[in-house]
Amino acid sequence: MSAAQNMNVYLNNHYEGMTPEKLIHMLYQGALKHLGFARQGLIEKDPKKRGEHLGKVISIISELNTSINPEVNDESTQFLRGLYASMLAELPKVSITNDVKTIDITCSYLKKLNEIWENEVLNNKGKKAGVKANNSGASQPTYGNRYSSGNVIDPKSIFA
Numbered sequence: 001m002s003a004a005q006n007m008n009v010y011l012n013n014h015y016e017g018m019t020p021e022k023l024i025h026m027l028y029q030g031a032l033k034h035l036g037f038a039r040q041g042l043i044e045k046d047p048k049k050r051g052e053h054l055g056k057v058i059s060i061i062s063e064l065n066t067s068i069n070p071e072v073n074d075e076s077t078q079f080l081r082g083l084y085a086s087m088l089a090e091l092p093k094v095s096i097t098n099d100v101k102t103i104d105i106t107c108s109y110l111k112k113l114n115e116i117w118e119n120e121v122l123n124n125k126g127k128k129a130g131v132k133a134n135n136s137g138a139s140q141p142t143y144g145n146r147y148s149s150g151n152v153i154d155p156k157s158i159f160a
Contacts, residue, residue, distance in 0.1 A: 021121050024067060028114035031060040032107065039103045042094065054091055057106075061087050083109060 018026075034056040041049030065084040068077060087109065090102050 020067075021117075024064070025114070025117055025122060027060050027064055027067075028110060028117060031057050031064075031110050032114065034060070035103055035107045035110065038094070039100060039107075042098055042100055042103065047095075051095060054094060058088060058091050061091070083113075 034053040038050050038053035038057060041047070041051075041053060061084055065081065065088070068080060087106050091106060093099070094102050
């Protein structure tokens with residue numbers, strides 16, 4: 001097995017053992033990290049750095065958007081989809097406009113979403129409606145519903 005194949009096996013095993021909640025958290029953290037690098041590339045007038053990291057952020061936000069449970073369509077889910085769609089519409093424009101403000105606004109939204117995710121999902125796992133008992137009586141997370149239901153995010157108070 002080559003070194004690249006070994007690395008792929010390692011990474012697959014590493015991420016397969018993680019909960020969906022932890023993976024979403026890692027996506028938020030990765031998006032914030034790459035937004036910082038994209039901002040740095042913008043300030044340093046380094047189009048390669050800016051472009052590479054903006055592309056990664058856009059991919060991560062797309063993944064976050066597709067991870068929303070499509071069967072849930074409540075107010076908070078609609079808000080979250082709209083927020084991600086707005087980010088996905090505005091971030092590509094940064095390559096043309098060189099507008100740091102767009103990156104800063106996106107960063108503030110993602111920081112707030114990450115904070116909510118940490119407080120409401122990671123720190124309260126099993127304490128709220130996001131966990132249900134299966135037929136054997138054991139608890140299991142209802143990831144899809146938790147991520148996209150009103151139990152986690154109140155769209156009126158998110159960015160107040």
